[in-house]
Amino acid sequence: RKEVEQDPGPFNVPEGATVAFNCTYSNSASQSFFWYRQDCRKEPKLLMSVYSSGNEDGRFTAQLNRASQYISLLIRDSKLSDSATYLCVVNTLRMDSSYKLIFGSGTRLLVRP
């Protein structure tokens, strides 16, 4: 089983739609969580960190469910410019006290006119 799993998609939605992605992680010792956005042939960029209480940034809402070991990203009122791949990232403390940052393979979103 992969340590971080995402549905690869693509999610094909019309402009204005609401879309949600989930990401599951296997290690209950995971400590911090992030969503990154990656445009085609570009580098990943941080979209938002995911806090225990959930957090919102404009049209984007991120939530963490530790009991079920998943994080989610909700995008409201989708724009054409939201078309990208969304990477889930999980930061886990290892036994030797070092950190292991694991990237999911990404979920591709296509927003159509």
Added chain:
Amino acid sequence: NAGVTQTPKFRVLKTGQSMTLLCAQDMNHEYMYWYRQDPGMGLRLIHYSVGEGTTAKGEVPDGYNVSRLKKQNFLLGLESAAPSQTSVYFCASSKFRGTSGSPGEQFFGPGTRLTVL
């Protein structure tokens, strides 16, 4: 502030050739990383560094070496390139955060597209 820069942007090598990829950051970050990204797979960590003069292996270190002689630079070397090393290579850096040592947000360079024939 240039952020994280990588050179070269593109390179084609023949099997057995060697090369060095250079990563530079001007944000005074403690942590630096080298990843590779292949189609259908997530970013995979090759090597990383938690400070000047220190390096550590990631998930896929075989065939690569690294050095961090200066805080702002992190070099990735391929001693004898193989076709399996055809990939996009990303460098990233992040701040050290808090007493727990947890790294902060990672900032990525634009990537190096490497093809090994």
